Each structure stands twice: as C-alpha cells, then as structure tokens.
Amino acid sequence: MAVKSPERPNPEESSVVQEIDWTDFRDHIATADQEGRRKWIFARQPKGRYYRWRTAFSLLLLAIMFAGPFIRIDGNPLLLVNIVERRFAFFGRIFWPQDGIVFAVGMLLFLMGIVVFTAAFGRLWCGWACPQTVLMEMVFRRIEYWIEGDAPAQRALAGSPWTPLKIFKKTLKHAVFLALSFLVANTLLAYIIGSDALIQIVTDSPLNHLKGLTFMVLFTLLFYGIFARFREQACTFICPYGRFQSTLIDENTIVVGYDFKRGEKRERLHRDESVEARAAKGQGDCVDCRQCVAVCPTGIDIRDGLQMECVHCTACMDACDAVMDKIQRPRGLIRYASLEGIEKRQPLRVTPRIIGYSIVLMVLGLGMLTLLLTRSDVDVTMLRARGTLYQELPDNRVSNLYLLKLTNKSNREMGIDLRLEEPAGELTVAGGRLHLAAGKQVQSSVVVELDRSALEGRKTPLTVVLYAGDVKVGTVRPEFLGPRQSGSGK
Numbered sequence: 001m002a003v004k005s006p007e008r009p010n011p012e013e014s015s016v017v018q019e020i021d022w023t024d025f026r027d028h029i030a031t032a033d034q035e036g037r038r039k040w041i042f043a044r045q046p047k048g049r050y051y052r053w054r055t056a057f058s059l060l061l062l063a064i065m066f067a068g069p070f071i072r073i074d075g076n077p078l079l080l081v082n083i084v085e086r087r088f089a090f091f092g093r094i095f096w097p098q099d100g101i102v103f104a105v106g107m108l109l110f111l112m113g114i115v116v117f118t119a120a121f122g123r124l125w126c127g128w129a130c131p132q133t134v135l136m137e138m139v140f141r142r143i144e145y146w147i148e149g150d151a152p153a154q155r156a157l158a159g160s161p162w163t164p165l166k167i168f169k170k171t172l173k174h175a176v177f178l179a180l181s182f183l184v185a186n187t188l189l190a191y192i193i194g195s196d197a198l199i200q201i202v203t204d205s206p207l208n209h210l211k212g213l214t215f216m217v218l219f220t221l222l223f224y225g226i227f228a229r230f231r232e233q234a235c236t237f238i239c240p241y242g243r244f245q246s247t248l249i250d251e252n253t254i255v256v257g258y259d260f261k262r263g264e265k266r267e268r269l270h271r272d273e274s275v276e277a278r279a280a281k282g283q284g285d286c287v288d289c290r291q292c293v294a295v296c297p298t299g300i301d302i303r304d305g306l307q308m309e310c311v312h313c314t315a316c317m318d319a320c321d322a323v324m325d326k327i328q329r330p331r332g333l334i335r336y337a338s339l340e341g342i343e344k345r346q347p348l349r350v351t352p353r354i355i356g357y358s359i360v361l362m363v364l365g366l367g368m369l370t371l372l373l374t375r376s377d378v379d380v381t382m383l384r385a386r387g388t389l390y391q392e393l394p395d396n397r398v399s400n401l402y403l404l405k406l407t408n409k410s411n412r413e414m415g416i417d418l419r420l421e422e423p424a425g426e427l428t429v430a431g432g433r434l435h436l437a438a439g440k441q442v443q444s445s446v447v448v449e450l451d452r453s454a455l456e457g458r459k460t461p462l463t464v465v466l467y468a469g470d471v472k473v474g475t476v477r478p479e480f481l482g483p484r485q486s487g488s489g490k
C-alpha cells in the first residue's frame, strides 16, 4: 500500500500497543484461514443513512442498467458494445472501427479520468456505482437477508443439518439467484449484440441461435458463480482497479477511514461508565464492539487502516454511527476523511487539491463530450489519383483526377452529393450521387475542372463540401495541380 495506515504507537510512549494487535492483518486476507481455505463472510445487514442513500442511488443505477439496451436516441441504442460486428454506440451515436482516433483519445481521457478521480475521491466508484457492488450488496445480498435472515441466522442455517426447511430456503435462494443471473446475463448480452438481436434469440426457435444461447448460458453461470459463491473475492483478486488504486491514492485522498486519534485507546464500555471516566483513563471513543467488522462485506476491520479489500461501501460508517448515537458520542468515528485530516484532527474540507482535480475531471469530461459531439457522420478522403498530374483541356481549362473514399459512420443510409465551393469550377463524380449504406465505405473517381484564371500557382487549394440532402456532412480540402504559370514564379 502506498498509503500509510495509522502509525503504530511507540511502545515507550504508549500503553496502547500492548492491547492492540497491529501486526498481522497485512499478512493474510480476511476471507481465508491459515491453510488458505475460504472463510465465508456472513455480513450483517447495514442500517443507517448511508445505506438508505446507497439504496436509492442503486435503484436509479439498476433502472438505467436494465433499461439501457432498450433506450433509443435517434433510433440508436444508448450504449452498445458489439465486439462481434465491431459496432459501438455511446449515447445514441454509432461508432465504427474507422473511429480509431476517437477510441484512442477516448480511452486516454478515460484512463486519465480514473487516475484523477481516484487520487481525489478514492474508491467512491467501488462503493456507490460499481455494478459488482450494486448487484451484490443491493440485489443478491438483500435477497439472501430476505430468505435466510440476517448474518446470525445465516450462520446458524449454514451450520445446521439438512432439514426440509433448510433445503427449502437454500433451494429458493439459489433458484432466485439463478433467475437473476439469467436476467443480468441477458442484459449484458443486449449491450453486446443489441436488444433487437436478443429479443430475436429469445423469441425464435432455439435451433436458429445456438451460439447466442450458448453465450446466454455461459454468462448466466458466470454471474451465478460470482454472486452466489465468489462474491467479495471478485473485488479482492480479479478487479484490476481494486489492485492498482493503492498506487493512486495518497494521504490527502478521501477514503472511508477510522479516526484512530479519537477512537484509541479502544476499550469495551462497562455498564454505567461515563464518557468522562473513560477519558480520564485515556480511553478513546471506540468501545470495541466490532459492529463495524460485523457489517463489512469483505470481512476486514477498518480500524487496521486502509486496506486493499475495502470497497468503501460505507457499511461500517453506518454501524459505527449507530453505536456513537447509543453511547451519546458524536457520529463519524468512521467517516469519509483523508488520512492527513485524521492525523491532524481536521474535518474533511474541500481543499484546493480536490477543486483542482475536479476541474481536471471536468475538462476531461468536456473533452470527451466534444470529441463525441463534433465527430462527423461521414469520413472522407479525396486524393489525386496515383500517377496522375493534370490534364490541359481546350478552352483554357485544366483538370485533375481524384480518388474519393467515403465512410458512412451513421446508422442510416445516405445519398451524398459533392459540391466544389472554392474556387469556381466544375466537379463531376463518376456515377453521380453516391449511395452509402450504414457503416459502409464506397470509392469513386472525381474529376475537377478549373479555368486557368482560377489557378493560384502550381498548387491550388480546393474546398469540396459533402451534402446529404441539404445537410452539410463534411468538408475536404484537396490540392489541385496545374501547370506552372508563366512569369508568376510559382
């Protein structure tokens, strides 16, 4: 970890070190025992304001996620990642492999955005918006609470013999998990092949769509495996963002942090013990109730400091706030804070650094938006035909032959006309109007004739504009080659 955890107290200066095990949490993960066997996490259901806010936000995200493939903008999907046909849609704009530059710049902006966002706001994404967390914590785990009860009941059920009730509960839970995994798999498939193709697979004879159905089954089993069994390990072992975020955050990053200055020395609360009496004994606000550990879906103890497994889900913040309410101490012993702020006992502030990073993020976002919105629907190149120079014609005219290549990057067919806007002259496209199918490329020959008086020298810039009906869809500026003008020196 690049970020330091709470400093270990000096044994010479403090008695705390004798009572807290600061040593071994980094040597093993919370979800495996000494032999490396999986330790199942029975996380208590969080209750509190953050859980309520996350629930509301998750409902919004889930609605967008499941409706996404069916939402159309200008007849195009909101989001489509059709790797098979190499067709992509983003906010209703269709992208093709020819948009390589948009992809390259977009990817660069996206990666820079991740770096800046993580440096400023830590793993806010993981806790609030990552589909894995949203589906795991707000859908699958809630169903588990609903069928099997809260963590103690789940633990008891897991350890009990196979009674008819246990068989019923486990069967029901896994049947619902499988059905939900099927739904999630279908949604993912709709983002890949498009909702129309998915509906066709579902409604048509299965024999006509064996490939699609195979992927449907594989995705279903994959999601079932992740949400029923693999769970938090996806974040710990698989997710690359979780692993490299430790190199992006520093002591000023906003994290879910335990205020060890205020919490230590931790000590259980004894009956009728007053806050003043605890303070007099050098005890902090942490009453060592371990409620923060009980709710943690990754099984860690946030009091050990910032850890890779922490997905910043805020469950421990809610749990600890409830404890603080009960013992009448201020909320926020575990809170959103920077490690620097905790160290210096400062509240979380909007620092110039956060403002700066937010501005950079906004600029990156605007850059991305500009890139998407200013991208033309038609890609055009018009180059002089290889091996040709110019042809001198009667009536003091000169002609050039060009090779024209057009790519239709939109999702609709287009009829394209070319007009020579500057200088005055004549432009002829072989075959007349060009018909461009969606996503297709056409080539044609173009002849441009200019009067000698229009030539600016050996090379004259042309302005050729492309129209689809009355709509201007592109401009190209090729050079026109002419004879050297006598006496001009050009």
Ligand code: SF4
Pocket: 258, 263, 285, 286, 287, 288, 289, 290, 291, 292, 293, 303, 319, 320, 323, 333, 334
């Ligand atoms: S919930 Fe709060 S008081 Fe209880 S152990 Fe965790 S940090 Fe300490």
Ligand code: SF4
Pocket: 256, 292, 295, 296, 297, 298, 299, 300, 301, 302, 309, 310, 311, 312, 313, 314, 315, 316, 317
């Ligand atoms: S330590 Fe707290 S914020 Fe981190 S994963 Fe556990 S409960 Fe969530």
